[in-house]
Amino acid sequence: MTESFPTSRPSGCPFDPAHEYAAFRHRDTPSKVSTPAGVDAYVVTRYDEVRTVLRDTRLSSRSAPSDHATPNADLDRVIESGSIIHNDGDAHKRLRRMLATEFAVKRMEAMRPRIVAMIEAQLDAMLARGGPVDLVQEFALPIPSLVICELLGVPYEDRDQFQERSALLVTVDGDPDEMMRVSGELNQYMVDLVLAKQAKRDDDLLSRLITRGEELGQPLSLPELVSVGITLLIAGHETTANMIALSTLALLRHPDQLAALRADPALATSAVEELLRYLSVVQFGLFRHVTDDLPVGAGTIEGGGFLIAALSAANRDESVFPDPDQLDLTRNDGAHVAFGFGPHQCLGQQLARVELEEVFSRLYTRIPTLRLAVDFDQIQYKNNTLVYGVTALPVTW
Numbered sequence: 001m002t003e004s005f006p007t008s009r010p011s012g013c014p015f016d017p018a019h020e021y022a023a024f025r026h027r028d029t030p031s032k033v034s035t036p037a038g039v040d041a042y043v044v045t046r047y048d049e050v051r052t053v054l055r056d057t058r059l060s061s062r063s064a065p066s067d068h069a070t071p072n073a074d075l076d077r078v079i080e081s082g083s084i085i086h087n088d089g090d091a092h093k094r095l096r097r098m099l100a101t102e103f104a105v106k107r108m109e110a111m112r113p114r115i116v117a118m119i120e121a122q123l124d125a126m127l128a129r130g131g132p133v134d135l136v137q138e139f140a141l142p143i144p145s146l147v148i149c150e151l152l153g154v155p156y157e158d159r160d161q162f163q164e165r166s167a168l169l170v171t172v173d174g175d176p177d178e179m180m181r182v183s184g185e186l187n188q189y190m191v192d193l194v195l196a197k198q199a200k201r202d203d204d205l206l207s208r209l210i211t212r213g214e215e216l217g218q219p220l221s222l223p224e225l226v227s228v229g230i231t232l233l234i235a236g237h238e239t240t241a242n243m244i245a246l247s248t249l250a251l252l253r254h255p256d257q258l259a260a261l262r263a264d265p266a267l268a269t270s271a272v273e274e275l276l277r278y279l280s281v282v283q284f285g286l287f288r289h290v291t292d293d294l295p296v297g298a299g300t301i302e303g304g305g306f307l308i309a310a311l312s313a314a315n316r317d318e319s320v321f322p323d324p325d326q327l328d329l330t331r332n333d334g335a336h337v338a339f340g341f342g343p344h345q346c347l348g349q350q351l352a353r354v355e356l357e358e359v360f361s362r363l364y365t366r367i368p369t370l371r372l373a374v375d376f377d378q379i380q381y382k383n384n385t386l387v388y389g390v391t392a393l394p395v396t397w
Contacts, residue, residue, distance in 0.1 A: 002040055005033040005308070007069065007284070007383075014381050015250050015279060016325060017312035021045050025313055029299030033308070035068040036172070037075060041287070041306035042296070045313035047320045047337070049296055053288075054309050055342030060289040062086050064344065066386045068308055069172045069284040083227045085344070092343065095224065098212060099347055102151075102205050108350040111147075116358050118146045123366050131396030132373035139363070140244035140393070141237070144355060148236030151351075152229060153197065153204025162186065166234040170386045172284075190229045194222060205232070232348070239281060240352050242382070242389030244359055247275045249379065249393060251364070252372055254327050261329060262368060265361035271329040272356045277336035278327050280312035283388040286340060311337050369397040 006018030021043075024031040030042035030049075044050050053059060064085050067073040084095040101107070126138050133139075145163065149156045165186045168174055194206060201207040206229055213220040220228075251258040261267050285308045292303040301307055316324040320334045339346035346352075364370060372379075373394040380391045 002032045002034050005035045005041070005043070005068065007036065009383065017280065017283070017316060021310055021313035021316070024310070025317060029297050030301065030307070036071045037068045037073040038071070039068070039075065039306055041068055041308050042301050043285075043308045043310050044296055045310045046297070047314040047317035050309045050311065050314040050337055051341045053294065053296060053307060054286065054340060054344070056294060058290060058292045058294050058303070059307065060088050060291050061344055062088070062289060063287050065282070065286050066172075066284045068287040068306065069386065071173065083231070085231055094218070095228065096343070096347065098209060098220065099228065102208065103347050103350060105350050108354050111351070112354050112358065114150070115147055115355055119143060119358050119362055123362065127367070132394050135248060135393040135395045136241070136245045136390065137392070140248075141241045143244065143359065144237040144240035147351070147355060148233060151205050151236070152232060153202050153206055154193065154233065158189070161189065162233055163237070166238055169234065170238055171384050172386065173384050186230060187226060190226045190233070191222065194225045194229060235346070236348060236351070238387050240355050242281050242387050243275070243279065243352070243356060245393045246279055246281065246389050247356070247360070248363070249390060250275065250279065250327060252370070253376065257327055257329050258364060261360060262364050265365055267329055268357045268361035270332065271360050272353055273336060274327065274329050274331045276338040277315045277321065279388070280315045280338050281388045282311055282338070282386065284386060285310040285312070311340065367397045370395055371397065
């Protein structure tokens with residue numbers, strides 16, 4: 001039986017994944033669904049099975065990350081050689097090795113003081129302005145945008161250009177012509193930036209990538225540098241910005257958990273992991289081509305088919321996370337898969353952790369009376385985007 005792929009969250013709790021996932025998870029074989037892209041796929045929902053398939057070389061990521069959620073997506077399009085997201089095998093390993101040093105734990109920790117300064121300055125400005133404010137525009141979006149701009153060497157004054165364009169590019173129901181136009185504009189912006197870095201190196205990630213490739217005798221091509229730059233620019237602020245705002249809303253709805261975090265800011269580290277698990281903002285999972293027959297559970301997905309690794313479902317697997325629908329900032333039951341798993345696991349996860357840890361340890365103590373400025377049922381959610389979040393979060397204090 002083929003069912004419809006779930007694309008909406010339950011009305012009762014906007015933090016929970018689609019309720020169909022719980023039923024899927026208790027079946028012996030992956031559930032077959034029809035997707036908005038117009039193809040059938042098998043949904044893998046159990047924690048152990050999601051981890052297993054995402055590290056299997058019989059999966060191809062050429063339609064990653066979530067093409068299945070886009071109506072009538074072109075799944076046969078030719079992927080440019082420079083894409084770290086869509087490439088497999090040696091092509092992907094080469095790019096990932098080049099980038100690994102940039103996102104090593106030691107380098108991310110070295111950025112922590114600068115990130116703290118950005119957060120404190122943004123909080124100072126917000127407090128001076130006074131409430132109510134939209135936390136998305138005044139805090140959640142600026143922090144990761146500032147960080148990724150500094151990391152990549154992107155002028156922060158260009159933020160409006162890339163924020164608006166990237167917000168459109170992560171929607172699943174945008175006008176195709178508009179999406180193509182915006183994609184072309186963002187591509188040209190990055191081409192100009194990379195060419196400027198090639199002409200004059202600075203102390204930023206793109207400049208270091210150019211130099212590293214030359215020193216290793218494996219210079220990165222212009223398409224590779226442009227693709228890497230766009231990927232990091234979008235992923236570097238969209239996911240973290242949505243996590244900051246949605247996590248704040250979740251904590252305001254769980255005052256006991258927020259009180260515990262305020263009482264002990266050191267709880268921020270475990271709070272980050274639990275909120276990543278609980279919210280799983282990559283809401284439609286990861287889409288993969290199955291290149292050869294792949295056993296999953298009691299069944300087999302035939303080569304040539306498609307698979308969806310449902311991250312949000314795996315992160316609510318009760319066999320790994322007791323009481324998985326409960327938010328518990330002290331939880332230490334297991335490692336979530338909010339950043340994916342396997343060779344394509346998110347490169348920037350350590351940077352995201354540093355940003356979120358510092359936000360969680362500072363925002364709620366600097367503003368201890370933070371509260372919603374509207375009724376909870378007035379909050380609107382990004383149900384049509386690859387990264388889940390809120391469109392705005394009016395707060396006051």
